[in-house]
Amino acid sequence: MHGTAAMDVSGKSFWERLQSVDRRILYTLIFASVIIPILWPLHLPTPVTPESRAFFNAVDSLPSGSVVLFPFDFWPSTLPETEPMAVAGLRHCFRKNLRVVGLSNVGMGGPSIADRLLDSIGSEFHKTYGVDYVNLGYKANYSAVLLGMGSKIADIYPADHRGTRLDSIPLMRQVPNYDSVKFVLIVSDNAMTDYWVALVNARYGLPMVAGVTAIMAPKMLSYIQSHQLLGLLGGMKGAAEYEQLIDHSDKASRGMDAQSLIHFLIIAFIILGNFGFFMLRREQSQKGQN
Amino acid sequence: MKSRLPVLVAFISGALMILAFFGRGTVVDAVSDRALTWQTIVGGFSLLLGAVSIARVHWKKVATKHEDRLYSLCLLICFIVMGGSGVINGIGSGTLFDTLFQRIQAPMMSTMFSVLAFFIASAAYRAFRARSVSSAILLVAAVLVMLGRIPMGQYIYHGLPSWADWIMTVPSMAVQRGILIGAALGAASMSLRIILGIERTYLGRG
Numbered sequence: 001m002h003g004t005a006a007m008d009v010s011g012k013s014f015w016e017r018l019q020s021v022d023r024r025i026l027y028t029l030i031f032a033s034v035i036i037p038i039l040w041p042l043h044l045p046t047p048v049t050p051e052s053r054a055f056f057n058a059v060d061s062l063p064s065g066s067v068v069l070f071p072f073d074f075w076p077s078t079l080p081e082t083e084p085m086a087v088a089g090l091r092h093c094f095r096k097n098l099r100v101v102g103l104s105n106v107g108m109g110g111p112s113i114a115d116r117l118l119d120s121i122g123s124e125f126h127k128t129y130g131v132d133y134v135n136l137g138y139k140a141n142y143s144a145v146l147l148g149m150g151s152k153i154a155d156i157y158p159a160d161h162r163g164t165r166l167d168s169i170p171l172m173r174q175v176p177n178y179d180s181v182k183f184v185l186i187v188s189d190n191a192m193t194d195y196w197v198a199l200v201n202a203r204y205g206l207p208m209v210a211g212v213t214a215i216m217a218p219k220m221l222s223y224i225q226s227h228q229l230l231g232l233l234g235g236m237k238g239a240a241e242y243e244q245l246i247d248h249s250d251k252a253s254r255g256m257d258a259q260s261l262i263h264f265l266i267i268a269f270i271i272l273g274n275f276g277f278f279m280l281r282r283e284q285s286q287k288g289q290n
Numbered sequence: 291m292k293s294r295l296p297v298l299v300a301f302i303s304g305a306l307m308i309l310a311f312f313g314r315g316t317v318v319d320a321v322s323d324r325a326l327t328w329q330t331i332v333g334g335f336s337l338l339l340g341a342v343s344i345a346r347v348h349w350k351k352v353a354t355k356h357e358d359r360l361y362s363l364c365l366l367i368c369f370i371v372m373g374g375s376g377v378i379n380g381i382g383s384g385t386l387f388d389t390l391f392q393r394i395q396a397p398m399m400s401t402m403f404s405v406l407a408f409f410i411a412s413a414a415y416r417a418f419r420a421r422s423v424s425s426a427i428l429l430v431a432a433v434l435v436m437l438g439r440i441p442m443g444q445y446i447y448h449g450l451p452s453w454a455d456w457i458m459t460v461p462s463m464a465v466q467r468g469i470l471i472g473a474a475l476g477a478a479s480m481s482l483r484i485i486l487g488i489e490r491t492y493l494g495r496g
Contacts, residue, residue, distance in 0.1 A: 023412045030411050044441035047451055076396035077403035107337070109399075112391050115383050141333030148326035151319070155327050162382045203311060214439075218458055222467045225459075237439055260440040262407065267433050269415040274429070277419050 015283065018276030026269065033265050037257030046256055051224055052241035055209045055231025059089070059185065064097040066182035067175050069206075072104045072114040073192035078213055079113070084239035084252035085211030086117050086187045092246045093185070094125035094132070099171055101181070103136040103157070105145060105192050111137040111161045130169045137161030142192065146199045150178045184208035193220060197228045211238060297487040304485035345369060431457055 012020070062068070070089070074082040093100050102118050104110025114135050122133050136157045139145045148156040153176060154166045166172040174180060184206050186196050193210045200206050207230055212220050214235025223229040233242055236259055239252035303325065310322035348362035348369075356362070372395075375386040382388065420426035437443040438454020483489035 019416075021415070026412050026415060027408050030408055034407075046441050047444060049451075049455065075399065076391075077399040079396060079400050080404065109391055109396060112381070112383075112388050113396070115388070116392060119383060139330050139333070140337050141330050144326040144329035144333065148323060148330065151323040151326075155323065156330055163380070203314075218462050219466050219470070221459055221463050222470060225463065256441060260442045262411070263436045263440045264442055266411050266414055267436055269411070270418045270429070270433065273415050273418065274420055277421075 013280065013283070015276045015280035019273050019280070021269070021272075029265055030262060033261035034258045037261060038254065041254060042257040042260070044257055044260055046237060046240045046244060046253070048241045048244060049234075049238075051221070051232040051234070052238050052245065053231075054224070055211070055233055055238075056092070056242060056245040058207065058209050058230040059092050059098075059183070060096065062096060062098055062183055066098050067171075067180055068093055068098045068100050069178075069181050069184045070100050070102045070114075071184070071186050071188065071192065071196065072102060072110050072117070073106050073186060073188035073190065074110065074113070075106055075189055076109045076113065078189040080251075080255065081213050081236050081239070082187050082189055082211065083113075083117070084236065084250060084255070085233050085242065086113075087121060087250060088239060088242045088246055088248065088252070089185050089187060089211065090117060090121040091124070091248055092242075094121060094127055095246070098183075099131075100133040101136065101171070101175060102133065103145075104138045105142040105195075106190070107138050107140065111135065115161060130164070131171055134169055134171050135161040142195055143199060146195060147203070150200070150204050152177055178204045178206055181206060186210040187212075189213045189216070193223075193229075197223050201228050209233075211242075214238075293490065293493055296493055297490065300492075301485055301487060304481065308485075341369075341373070431461075 059068075070086075070093070072086060074086075090100065100118065102114040104114050114137075118133050118135055119129070122129065127133055136153075137160060139156055145156050153172070157166060159165050160169060160172070178200070184196060184200065186193050186208060188196075188210060189212065193212055193216070196208060196210075201208055208228075209231040210220060210223075210229050211233035212235075214237065217232065217234030217238070220229065220232050220234070224232050233239055236252050236255050240256045243250050243253050306318060306322050306325060309318045310316075313319055345366065348365050350356075351362040352359045352366065372387060372390060375390065379385045379387065418429055418432070420429050434450065435454045435457055437446060438450040438452075438457075443450040443454070480489065484492065
């Protein structure tokens with residue numbers, strides 16, 4: 001492998017082949033990295049970041065019976081990342097006896113996901129629909145929805161997701177607008193978090209935290225620094241940290257093993273590719289000198 | 291009059307919302323609340339418009355025997371089944387609409403998104419080369435953040451998570467904040483241009 005690297009049948013040198021490993025090999029390794037930790041969990045500990053701890057503390061410090069607005073602002077495509085956050089958030093809220101008002105600004109699937117999660121976690125804690133939690137569903141035009149609820153929620157949502165009029169729901173009779181809401185717990189995979197911050201936190205001063213996909217987290221950190229968000233969960237790692245904090249390991253904690261292996265694999269391949277790139281460049285420059 | 295009226299409506303609506311933002315509990319606030327309710331109704335109609343438009347586009351493809359007509363037909367069938375079941379039986383838990391969504395649509399969307407992991411890994415391996423100083427900096431930062439964000443990172447070096455945090459909260463955030471401020475200033479100036487009638491492209495003219 002010294003000097004002129006060995007050529008294969010395709011005429012590629014060893015260093016070139018190192019830069020172009022067949023994608024099927026890469027895909028097989030990624031597939032194995034996902035499957036192996038699911039079958040045999042590694043139980044790798046996840047260190048808790050200050051943002052996740054602040055998220056936990058903000059929810060944990062709410063007095064029992066407080067009303068929490070819980071926007072399920074995510075699409076079904078990001079469920080593996082966002083669902084664990086929403087589940088852990090609901091568990092924490094119900095364990096603290098907080099009352100949850102769910103809604104969604106994502107038309108496609110948001111309300112159905114909210115319904116499923118509210119019902120399943122609600123039943124885990126023996127909570128009653130309409131008394132301890134409610135799902136308002138979806139209404140088009142998020143800016144009008146976010147601002148309009150500040151004055152009168154019933155003007156924007158005359159009925160909940162199941163079609164029951166809001167004045168017939170015991171919980172909603174006590175929550176006419178944002179004045180009765182103590183806190184907002186956003187789970188989002190899109191720009192809705194920005195709108196909650198810009199329209200609701202800025203105008204109504206409602207304290208809020210957000211659980212977002214990993215790709216959105218760097219942007220959201222600026223809201224943490226400006227104290228517009230009190231806490232932040234970033235991607236599956238954030239969800240795993242939150243599960244750890246509420247002492248209930250679930251999907252995110254299991255998923256972190258797979259994510260660890262995949263990150264590691266990607267880094268290994270990037271290093272491998274760059275090593276091949278530098279060695280080839282070195283070889284070519286040596287050839288040029290000769 | 292044809293162009294003055296929309297400009298006037300835009301000016302009144304925009305000015306009303308700005309004033310209402312600073313005057314909670316005032317008459318302006320009450321008027322803006324009414325306007326917001328109208329806005330959600332208009333939003334509902336725009337969804338309907340979108341649905342009709344997508345159905346027309348794909349029906350046209352089927353009718354003209356376009357080469358992608360099978361995809362369009364598939365979309366139309368799904369559109370009719372999902373839409374029809376929602377309209378007839380409702381969209382609550384346990385309905386046909388909900389079952390179709392929870393059992394078919396949501397897993398399919400998650401699958402499509404998950405497949406990205408394979409492509410991203412392959413693309414990162416092939417494209418991420420330290421060809422210049424700036425790409426080398428990007429590469430090192432990316433590797434540190436990726437390692438620092440996973441539990442395995444701390445086993446490699448215990449300081450890696452704090453290095454990753456520093457990259458995220460100092461240089462990365464400085465750039466993010468710059469982009470945020472720039473975008474906000476752009477949005478504010480564009481809004482002012484619309485409110486003052488300088489920007490009229492929404493009327494359908496350049």
